[in-house]
Amino acid sequence: MILYTTMPYELVFPYEAEQFHKQQVVSYKGIPMLVEMSGAQYAQVVRILSSDPQHFMDEQICPGTKISFANLDGWQSLN
């Protein structure tokens, strides 16, 4: 399909709202990170947003690890 329009893509095909809720920015042990919900209790680390290279060396929070909601600092969303 070719669509000829001056309208921006986002206006023609709006993003689904639920997509945005899948990923959230949280603070875990004081380290800001992007997590994806997996089930009611756990979140999977997607990306570490810290600028400290040492945080990337921590095995407990490396991308792919599941972290418990209970251990989050107030489960704060920075978005």
Added chain:
Amino acid sequence: MNNDFLRNNSDNQEGQNPSKEEKPTSPLIEKIQQLGQTNVPQFSSDSKIHCLTIVGQIEGHLALPPQNKTTKYEHLIPQLVAIEQNSNIEGVLIILNTVGGDVEAGLAISEMLATLSKPTVSIVLGGGHSIGVPIAVSCNYSFITETATMTIHPIRLTGLVIGVPQTFEYLDKMQERVVNFVTKHSNIPEETFKDLMFAKGNLTRDIGTNVIGEDAVKYGLIDEIGGIGQAMKKLNELIDLHKEKNEGLIQ
């Protein structure tokens, strides 16, 4: 923070995990799945050099869905403020592999980096296209790897067209801001930069130029060809210079 880190290490050595995040079937298999390797090097102390990676699209006013890899300025700017305020941090390394994105968000990040009082060094790896160009030149010293590219092109429109002359004037002013920033923070003359920006025949059916590694240095856009080793060496040199200057001021 440091104590926390050390404690976590000792926990791992004992083979116990008191927080019981999850019970992995085999910790070794889990690690291989996550990182593709079984051993991650550990450092004993906190780093005095912080690193910011600017990857994917530079996200501005419009939030992109999660399948897009983006760098959000609302994440980067508070980090830069924290870096500026934290006396333990002595320098910042910026790693760029971006396709570009929002002009105002990109310029905001560039201005923050340019006005940071601590030494900054940038490396363009892969690509530093479009609005990635001002970010790369905003640092005190910039590197580009031999194979990395930077696309220089005029600002394009993705918003609504209000009226043709007004929109054109608005875009022209916005473009001036980018050109001024780049020419002010790098050795490229305005003439050369504009020539590259409006060059025909380099990009298929579009105007602009794709500048590769050595050419970026030749035009004066980037300071030197190099990778992580050279960048860290330069950053350490700049940190030493910065320290000397500060000590001199006290005396």
